[in-house]
Amino acid sequence: MITALGRSAKLKASSLLYGMGFFYNVLKETARFFRRSQVGYKVLIMQILFTGYEALAINAVMAIAIGAAINVIGSSLLPQFGQSQLMYTILIIVITRELGPLLTAFVITARSGTAIATELGTMVVNHEIEAYLSVGLNPISYLVVPRFIGVVVSMLVLTVYFNIFGLLGSFIVVQVIKPTPILEYLTSLLSALSVGDVVSGLVKALVFGIVVSVVSTYQGFSVNRASTEIPVAGIRAVGLSFILIIVADIIVTLMQYA
Amino acid sequence: MKFKIKFADQIVGLFILVAVVFFAVIVVLIGANQRWFAKDYRFVTSFQSATGVAPGTPILMKGFTIGKIDELKLNADNAVDAKFHIYDTYYDKAKEYSILELTISPIGLGSQLLFHPGKGEAALSEGDFIPTADSLEGKTIIEQELVEIPPKDDTITRLLANVNPLLENVNKTVITINRTLTEVNRALAGQSTGPLGNIVNDASAAAAALPGTMGNVDAIVADVQVRVAGLLDQVSSLLVEFEAISGNLVATTDSIRDPTGLVPKLLDAGGSIKTFLNDGNALYTKVMSIIGEVEKSVKSLQGIVTGLNGEMPKIAAVLNETRTAIQQAQDVLEGVRNNPLIRGGVTERVEQQSLYRAMREGSFE
Numbered sequence: 230m231i232t233a234l235g236r237s238a239k240l241k242a243s244s245l246l247y248g249m250g251f252f253y254n255v256l257k258e259t260a261r262f263f264r265r266s267q268v269g270y271k272v273l274i275m276q277i278l279f280t281g282y283e284a285l286a287i288n289a290v291m292a293i294a295i296g297a298a299i300n301v302i303g304s305s306l307l308p309q310f311g312q313s314q315l316m317y318t319i320l321i322i323v324i325t326r327e328l329g330p331l332l333t334a335f336v337i338t339a340r341s342g343t344a345i346a347t348e349l350g351t352m353v354v355n356h357e358i359e360a361y362l363s364v365g366l367n368p369i370s371y372l373v374v375p376r377f378i379g380v381v382v383s384m385l386v387l388t389v390y391f392n393i394f395g396l397l398g399s400f401i402v403v404q405v406i407k408p409t410p411i412l413e414y415l416t417s418l419l420s421a422l423s424v425g426d427v428v429s430g431l432v433k434a435l436v437f438g439i440v441v442s443v444v445s446t447y448q449g450f451s452v453n454r455a456s457t458e459i460p461v462a463g464i465r466a467v468g469l470s471f472i473l474i475i476v477a478d479i480i481v482t483l484m485q486y487a
Numbered sequence: 488m489k490f491k492i493k494f495a496d497q498i499v500g501l502f503i504l505v506a507v508v509f510f511a512v513i514v515v516l517i518g519a520n521q522r523w524f525a526k527d528y529r530f531v532t533s534f535q536s537a538t539g540v541a542p543g544t545p546i547l548m549k550g551f552t553i554g555k556i557d558e559l560k561l562n563a564d565n566a567v568d569a570k571f572h573i574y575d576t577y578y579d580k581a582k583e584y585s586i587l588e589l590t591i592s593p594i595g596l597g598s599q600l601l602f603h604p605g606k607g608e609a610a611l612s613e614g615d616f617i618p619t620a621d622s623l624e625g626k627t628i629i630e631q632e633l634v635e636i637p638p639k640d641d642t643i644t645r646l647l648a649n650v651n652p653l654l655e656n657v658n659k660t661v662i663t664i665n666r667t668l669t670e671v672n673r674a675l676a677g678q679s680t681g682p683l684g685n686i687v688n689d690a691s692a693a694a695a696a697l698p699g700t701m702g703n704v705d706a707i708v709a710d711v712q713v714r715v716a717g718l719l720d721q722v723s724s725l726l727v728e729f730e731a732i733s734g735n736l737v738a739t740t741d742s743i744r745d746p747t748g749l750v751p752k753l754l755d756a757g758g759s760i761k762t763f764l765n766d767g768n769a770l771y772t773k774v775m776s777i778i779g780e781v782e783k784s785v786k787s788l789q790g791i792v793t794g795l796n797g798e799m800p801k802i803a804a805v806l807n808e809t810r811t812a813i814q815q816a817q818d819v820l821e822g823v824r825n826n827p828l829i830r831g832g833v834t835e836r837v838e839q840q841s842l843y844r845a846m847r848e849g850s851f852e
Contacts, residue, residue, distance in 0.1 A: 277499045278491060285502070386506040393509050419520040425515065 251369075251450075252443050255377050260368040275380025280341040281386050284333075289398065290331055292324070292391045296399025299323055305406055317421035322448075324395035325426045331478055333387045334437035337380060338375065338470040341443040345376050346466035349449025350459040358450075366448075377442040384438030386429055396422075402448045433481050440473045527572035528613045529557070532587055535621060536568040538590045539598030546571060546587070548602040556600070573602075581617070583607025584633040590621035595821065603634045688769035 262269060303316035349372065352358055361368045400414055448466035452458040512544060518524060534540060535557050546554040554573040562568045573581050584605025591598040603620070605628070612616065618624040620636075626636050673679040674687045 274495050274499050275492075277502070278495045282491075282498055282502045304641050382503070386503055389506040391511050392513075416520070417515075422513075422517055423521070424514060424517055427510070427517075 248443075248447055251447055254369050255373055255443060255446070256366065258374045259377060261370065262374045265370075269371050272371070273379050274378050276341075277383050277386075279344070280337055280380055281383030282338055284336055284383070284387060285390060288336055288387050288391055289331060291336070292329070292394035293398040293402060295328060295332075296320065296324055296395040297402035300399050300403040301406055304403070304409045305456035314417065314421075317417045320396065320399075320418070321422050321426050325392050325422070325430045327429050327454070327482075328479075329391040329395060330384075330388050330433035330437055331474070333391050333434065334441060334474045335471070337384055337387070338441050338445075338467055338474070341380060341383075342455060342456045342466045342470050343440050344379075344462040345442070345445035346449040349446060349460050350452035350462040351456075353450060353452045354454060354456050354459065363406050373442075373446045373450075376446055377439070379468045380442035380445075381435060381438035384434045384441070385431060386432035392427070392430065429481075429485055432485075433478060435483055437474050440477055444470045444473060522574065526575045527554070528575065528578045528581065529572045530569060530581070530611065530613070530615055530617050531603065531620065532571065532617050532619055533562075533567050534559075534569055534589065534619055537561070537567045539589055540567075540600060544598075544600050546573070546600050546602050548577065548580060548604070553602055554579065579610065579612040580604045582610040583611065584628050585611065585617050586620050586628055586634050587617055588625075589635075603636050605634050607633065633789045677752075 242341075258378045299320050300316070303319055304313070307313050307316050307319075321347050352372070358368050358372075361371060396418060400409075400411070403409065445466045448469070540556055542558060544556040545552040546556070554571055554577070556569055556571045558570040560568045582605040584607045586603050586605070588601045588603060589598060590601060618628070620626070620629060629636065670679060670681060671685075674681070674684040677688070678684075679687070696755065754805070836851055
């Protein structure tokens with residue numbers, strides 16, 4: 230048992246070191262990416278298209294629904310305590326600081342994380358990676374970096390859209406239930422909103438984007454030779470991404486409020 | 488080829504560009520709303536405590552936010568130095584004698600930092616000190632009515648505004664009493680060097696000197712007793728003389744009280760007055776006869792007057808007839824005088840009403 234435990238710990242440590250080395254290589258190749266004129270740019274565009282643009286609809290629906298829920302609950306509950314003005318603060322905290330980046334990360338993980346892991350896993354099984362290597366192409370710079378940048382950019386952009394739909398789109402929904410002058414709403418909202426709130430959300434989006442992309446690509450490359458490993462890699466990518474996203478969220482939040 | 492794939496570059500570019508534009512607009516709106524591009528005028532003040540204030544606390548004037556607290560610092564004198572700013576749109580409110588007032592809700596509804604503009608003409612310069620309402624300078628400004636302080640918005644705050652000075656006075660009184668008691672205790676313990684201590688020390692010295700003083704008093708009293716003894720003898724002789732005088736007075740009083748004394752002798756039946764009046768009622772009879780005569784005269788006079796009253800209508804009628812006759816005679820004479828044959832006829836006479844008219848002759852108008 231002790232031997233098994235030791236072997237497992239050794240394997241985990243080895244895997245962690247490998248993952249850190251992988252992450253280091255991704256960062257190194259990312260720094261070089263924009264200085265090179267290569268086909269990776271087209272991969273990046275396609276990645277943003279699939280990860281960002283195609284997720285915009287579900288992201289917007291989620292943002293509007295959550296913003297409207299907070300508006301309705303806040304406008305009916307908070308006046309009972311004489312704290313109506315806190316509705317905007319709560320809306321900003323929930324939409325901009327917390328749920329915006331978190332839900333966007335979950336959506337991207339569920340949609341693109343699994344897609345990246347299975348795609349790369351399939352390429353490994355089909356020996357495409359070996360082909361890239363045989364012709365002198367670095368699979369990290371050509372396959373991982375565009376996905377890494379694409380996911381991070383999509384994450385940032387989708388977070389901005391989530392904020393817009395969550396803060397402004399929900400206003401339209403609220404008008405059906407409780408009409409409020411747009412000027413009053415915007416003034417109150419902008420009085421409560423600070424650049425710190427926006428930056429905080431974007432920092433989380435950046436971190437979550439890095440986590441999702443690195444974990445997904447890593448899990449995709451972790452497939453060895455059997456096609457049955459591909460869905461397992463996808464599941465691992467999603468599970469590990471969720472865990473790391475929540476851990477990263479706690480760490481970033483603690484750093485912001487410390 | 489699918490539309491999305493064909494125009495992927497444009498779609499992604501638009502997707503990112505719109506997000507960037509929205510982000511930039513939001514940042515600009517936040518900046519405009521939070522006055523990043525507006526000038527603020529900075530001032531300083533001092534609080535006794537930082538309770539209820541913090542960096543970012545809004546400064547309100549009639550419900551409008553006209554500025555905010557920037558920085559708080561505890562200074563060497565244990566007061567809280569504060570830096571704050573007033574928005575340029577409200578800078579004209581910062582006049583001379585302006586003050587700040589920190590009101591804290593007693594029921595936990597937060598605090599408010601209020602700005603009261605001064606009534607002075609001169610505008611405050613940037614960096615000037617604006618006192619708080621509870622500071623000595625602020626109280627002086629309020630007492631001299633150099634600042635506009637509107638009535639408080641809510642009843643509780645108004646009550647507190649009245650209660651707080653009372654509580655402060657009570658606290659001061661309690662502190663003063665405590666200090667006094669402490670001083671008294673220290674003085675009684677002989678540890679005080681103040682006025683009370685001196686008094687207590689003097690009292691102690693006086694008490695120590697009291698036995699010696701009492702000895703002196705005893706000696707003086709003995710001397711006085713010797714001297715007073717001679718005076719008492721003289722007083723005794725005087726008392727004997729007074730006793731004799733009193734005896735004489737008693738005798739005099741008895742003689743007055745005696746029923747056979749002087750006054751009764753003057754007033755009794757055999758006295759001088761009685762003798763004067765005792766003339767066999769001659770004086771009385773004479774007086775009564777005079778009164779009887781007077782009574783008869785009055786009765787005669789009364790009869791004459793009554794007769795006259797009865798004859799008055801006849802006299803009046805005679806007088807009237809006489810007057811009529813005289814008038815007719817006058818008319819005849821005048822007619823004769825005015826006769827055209829003689830002299831121009833008789834002039835028409837104006838009827839003269841009688842001056843005397845009985846009640847029945849009057850008309851009831």
